[in-house]
Amino acid sequence: MPYRDLREFIKRLEMEGELRRIKAEVDWNLELSHIAKINEERGGPALLFENVRGYKSPVFTSAFASTSRLALAMDMPKSSHLVDLMREWVKRTANKIPPKWVADAPCRQNVDEGDKVNLLKFPVPKFYPRDGGRYFGTAVIEITKDPDTGWVNLGTYRMQLLDEKTLATNFIKGKHAELMLQKYRERKEPMPIAVVVGADPVLFLVAAARLPAFESEYDIAGALRGEPVEVVKGLTVDLPIPATAEIVVEGEVDPFETKPEGPFGEYTGYYSGVGAAPRPFMKVKAVYYRDNPIFWVTTVGRAVTDTHMTMALTYGATLWQELEAMKIPGIKAVYCPPEGAGRMIAIISVKQMYPGHAMQVGTAAISTEMGAYGLKTVIVVDDDIDPWDLSRVLWALSFRFQPIRAEIIKRGRSTPLDPSLPVDARDITSRIIIDATIPFEWKEKPIPVELDPEVRKRVEGRWKELFG
Ligand SMILES: Cc1cc2nc3c(=O)[nH]c(=O)nc-3n(C[C@H](O)[C@H](O)[C@H](O)COP(=O)(O)O)c2cc1C
Structure with a gap:
């Protein structure tokens, strides 16, 4: 109700x-x-x-x-x-x-x-x-x-x-x-x-x-x-x-x-x-x-306040909705962290289906009505990573991302409140799209280190015996 x-x-x-x-x-x-x-x-x-x-x-x-x-x-x-x-x-x-x-x-x-x-x-x-x-x-x-x-x-x-x-x-x-x-x-x-x-x-x-x-x-x-x-x-x-x-x-x-x-x-x-x-x-x-x-009232000021939480929910949902309306396949989840007021950073996970797919998602994000205002950093990760799991996102940034594969856009619409720009030049911002996925077109992909599933199951069954 x-x-x-x-x-x-x-x-x-x-x-x-x-x-x-x-x-x-x-x-x-x-x-x-x-x-x-x-x-x-x-x-x-x-x-x-x-x-x-x-x-x-x-x-x-x-x-x-x-x-x-x-x-x-x-x-x-x-x-x-x-x-x-x-x-x-x-x-x-x-x-x-x-x-x-x-x-x-x-x-x-x-x-x-x-x-x-x-x-x-x-x-x-x-x-x-x-x-x-x-x-x-x-x-x-x-x-x-x-x-x-x-x-x-x-x-x-x-x-x-x-x-x-x-x-x-x-x-x-x-x-x-x-x-x-x-x-x-x-x-x-x-x-x-x-x-x-x-x-x-x-x-x-x-x-x-x-x-x-x-x-x-x-x-x-x-x-x-x-x-x-x-x-x-x-x-x-x-x-x-x-x-x-x-x-x-x-x-x-x-x-x-x-x-x-x-x-x-x-x-x-x-x-x-x-x-x-x-x-x-x-x-x-x-x-x-x-x-x-x-x-x-809301307190506003430095993150995270309820203003930031409100923005993270509503801006993130709007960005997700706009990406869905573009009918791009494979988008698994969108997360706009409250620390960035739901506006400055977007992390998007995608199940890649063709070469260039991850970058398509990144460029789409900054072209939405939502993303075209203030959004400075888009991070695209593979679908095995939840975009809100920042520890895994940092791992992908460390071991899947190559700076040369990032794209910098020099001129986009900014918010006049962004303190990373000089006070008298806040109409225009640059943006970066960070493709932190494993390139789809690679024939030889990095071999992940995995636990043996059988042994894993067995030791998990012994957990009580091992740890009480
Ligand atoms: C607590 C709070 C205060 C806000 N203050 C302003 C403000 O003073 N000016 C402004 O343009 N947007 C402000 N915003 C952002 C707008 O609410 C937001 O951009 C919203 O989309 C504006 O409505 P509109 O899309 O119908 O223009 C604020 C948001 C919150 C949560």
């Missing part, structure tokens, strides 16, 4: 021993995020801060910092591996389920409009000392609509709290909300937007996923849940809003106005290097929220 809302997910986490309620008073200013980050580094549970200084409502963190909690979000066995979740994601999303309009809107239990709007009434944390301010949107979903086609997009883009009625945006070039904003600019109209904090966990996962343009994340969330997402019409904007959301902020973004945004501790573990930059911002018209709304 899918979760109806964030509350049901939190309840499940608690039942599974995956949640800790923090009852002691904690400051939203750095203290809360530091507790969350250290807890994540120690492999701790998700946290519900119930006593944030100066606030009555709670803050929820570290939802996806472990694979077991990601598995619970997808209603999969807790013991699932990240790759099992990716495989399941690819399978489930084949049949999209559009959202369902409903009348009941728990998210409207409290409504503030016009002068009554005050975003400071929510326990918005400041995460890192060098951050430009408090961040309202981390585990956030922004809903916008293409003014020409009506395509509704859900995206996770951070939002800085500038004052009671203003949120700064950070739509990176080419992201779907930014493409839509370009269209509103051409029309000389403000872009209506709804911001959701705290929804069914699957909805946040799809908002953070890189899905193809013109596809609504609502349909994909429905597919992953096996049931439609229930939506209501916005109060001041013509957008579908998740009915059971904790907090919804409505307003508009003027495409011609900017305010300084940032800096923010990025998922690379570094600051972007450009400091505060002029970016479009949202003027808030209405806020509505459930009683005792749960404010959901």
